[in-house]
Amino acid sequence: MNIFSEVKEHLTARQAAEYYGLKVKRNGTTCCPFHDDKHPSMKIEKNYHCFACGVGGDVIDYVSRMFGLSQFDAALKLIGDFTLPVDAKGSAELSVQEKERIHREKAERERIAHIKERFEKWCSQTIDILRNCILEVDDVNHFLIGKPLDIIFSEDYAQMLHAEPLINYWLDILCMGDISERQELFLMDRKKVEEIAGRVCAGRKRIMGCSRGSA
């Protein structure tokens, strides 16, 4: 049995209401304390119900509404005020567990939102990076027109040409793929994307830089 049902075993709404100052007629009717009631609109015994404003509930609900307390604090107040033989300690610990659970769930929701945010950011940044890689490959293609064969057959240029279809494939996924394809790319190939993009950028610098230097 929990704290609420134990409190309700000991007290009716009427007992609590009278204790907290409500005048109840012998037939269990009273003026409703929750609206401006001129004629008794409330019936109160085990539970209470107002036929005018519609409020109603059990003893805990009454005290909760009367004093603006949570259901749990209303039960604790009743246990204290009536010195009820109800052990609130177990329930209080449960409530702590409940609070911890809510806290954990909130942290988990925030963690997921954070991952999603990072993922979306990664997608848009990676699209920019890969588009830039395509431009760099294009740059080098133009640059190499009429250049000596040793530069054209350089390892850097070979790697750039090798990377180009892969970069286009990744761009297709990022720009037009569905969420699961994009997630898979993020999870499986994040490092590889970085590495290839870095290699293209460095290759372009070496090809165009060194050739300029030696020209």
Ligand SMILES: [Zn+2]
């Ligand atoms: Zn009322």
